[in-house]
Amino acid sequence: MSSLVSEKLPDAQGHFGPYGGRYVPETLMHPLQELEDEYHRAQKDPEFQREFEYYLREFCGRPTPLYFAERLTRELGGAKIYLKREDLLHTGAHKINNCIGQILLARRMGKSRIIAETGAGQHGVATATVAAMFGFKCVIYMGAVDCERQALNVYRMKMLGSEVVPVKAGQQTLKEAINEAMRDWVTNVRTTHYILGTVYGAHPYPVMVRNFQRVIGDEARRQILEKEERLPDLLVACVGGGSNAMGLFYPFLNDASVKMIGVEAGGEGIVPNKHAARFQGGSLGVLQGTRSYLLQDEYGQIQLTHSVSAGLDYAAVGPEHAWLRDQKRVEYTYATDEQALEAFMKLGRLEGIIPALESAHAIAEVIQRAPKLAKDKFIIVNLSGRGDKDVAQVAAKVGLRMPL
Numbered sequence: 001m002s003s004l005v006s007e008k009l010p011d012a013q014g015h016f017g018p019y020g021g022r023y024v025p026e027t028l029m030h031p032l033q034e035l036e037d038e039y040h041r042a043q044k045d046p047e048f049q050r051e052f053e054y055y056l057r058e059f060c061g062r063p064t065p066l067y068f069a070e071r072l073t074r075e076l077g078g079a080k081i082y083l084k085r086e087d088l089l090h091t092g093a094h095k096i097n098n099c100i101g102q103i104l105l106a107r108r109m110g111k112s113r114i115i116a117e118t119g120a121g122q123h124g125v126a127t128a129t130v131a132a133m134f135g136f137k138c139v140i141y142m143g144a145v146d147c148e149r150q151a152l153n154v155y156r157m158k159m160l161g162s163e164v165v166p167v168k169a170g171q172q173t174l175k176e177a178i179n180e181a182m183r184d185w186v187t188n189v190r191t192t193h194y195i196l197g198t199v200y201g202a203h204p205y206p207v208m209v210r211n212f213q214r215v216i217g218d219e220a221r222r223q224i225l226e227k228e229e230r231l232p233d234l235l236v237a238c239v240g241g242g243s244n245a246m247g248l249f250y251p252f253l254n255d256a257s258v259k260m261i262g263v264e265a266g267g268e269g270i271v272p273n274k275h276a277a278r279f280q281g282g283s284l285g286v287l288q289g290t291r292s293y294l295l296q297d298e299y300g301q302i303q304l305t306h307s308v309s310a311g312l313d314y315a316a317v318g319p320e321h322a323w324l325r326d327q328k329r330v331e332y333t334y335a336t337d338e339q340a341l342e343a344f345m346k347l348g349r350l351e352g353i354i355p356a357l358e359s360a361h362a363i364a365e366v367i368q369r370a371p372k373l374a375k376d377k378f379i380i381v382n383l384s385g386r387g388d389k390d391v392a393q394v395a396a397k398v399g400l401r402m403p404l
């Protein structure tokens with residue numbers, strides 16, 4: 001097991017076993033190398049680490065609590081459930097951790113302009129926030145369909161001074177937004193840094209984003225040892241690209257007693273085009289800079305995906321997750337739209353916490369698992385974000401109308 005977290009992973013070319021790497025047009029090879037070199041220098045620079053920690057604490061509100069969900073635990077009647085409260089961070093999700101790290105890198109590299117892709121708009125808002133705070137010009141690419149679904153976040157980005165470009169190609173969601181961001185980057189690479197939002201894309205993004213997000217697991221580990229004086233039995237997190245899950249899991253990978261479950265979007269069920277569970281029917285392929293599991297047809301065409309949560313609605317998964325799955329270190333399962341909606345309502349009513357629909361997928365798995373575990377076991381579930389962005393969509397789904 002110890003080889004999993006060895007300094008050798010990923011290797012120098014960014015491979016996690018057969019996954020990862022750098023599959024980009026020639027013009028991006030040099031900028032990615034420049035980014036990797038600067039990132040390695042920054043990692044060894046105590047001043048960079050100090051600044052990173054300073055903004056996480058003073059601006060974002062870290063450390064986030066590890067909260068004992070007493071009523072949910074009692075209702076389910078099994079293992080003790082702890083929530084890692086990333087929903088309490090500034091801008092409402094874990095995405096800001098990575099954005100702080102990358103904006104500090106962009107400043108070190110002397111860039112003046114930031115671009116990013118966004119699905120639900122959470123990464124777009126986090127990026128627009130750090131761009132405003134450090135005085136960068138900022139352009140966010142977002143699928144036109146997602147702009148409609150997540151209008152609140154479009155307004156937030158604009159109010160923060162960013163330009164939002166609705167992308168009208170293809171399915172008009174995240175995949176097309178990433179294509180446009182890559183196109184922009186190729187054209188403007190001298191002045192521009194691309195803040196990619198998850199543990200995906202060409203090397204060094206998967207390893208860099210994981211390392212910026214590992215603060216979640218490092219904190220959770222300290223907190224649980226303080227509260228329970230031993231390590232947890234189970235970690236649960238939802239998996240879109242996979243950054244909140246990698247952030248929680250990574251610091252525990254060498255602890256064989258800690259089981260881990262990643263929860264993908266089961267959408268309307270495991271039928272082609274109706275879900276985004278890459279480990280249920282996905283296969284090895286290359287998409288948007290890296291090699292990993294993806295949902296494709298027999299000709300290698302990317303399949304349509306569906307999830308009630310825009311943040312999990314993507315055809316590929318981060319390469320390190322594919323590796324961890326092969327090693328059988330992490331188990332991957334899925335929750336359907338319906339299960340996620342049920343979990344969304346349940347957490348609100350039992351704990352007074354409205355989760356993001358993405359995080360509700362992780363809660364749905366806890367609802368399945370906790371009753372099967374003894375009362376002296378405990379679970380940490382990553383509450384990756386809050387549900388404000390989702391209330392209008394859920395209200396429509398469950399038939400709440402105004403005036404009430």
Ligand SMILES: *Cc1c(COP(=O)(O)O)cnc(C)c1O
Nearest residue numbers: 122240241242243244311358385
């Ligand atoms: C973006 C997002 C996710 C999915 O992204 P990961 O990289 O898999 O973490 C999950 N939860 C929330 C709240 C998000 O905003």
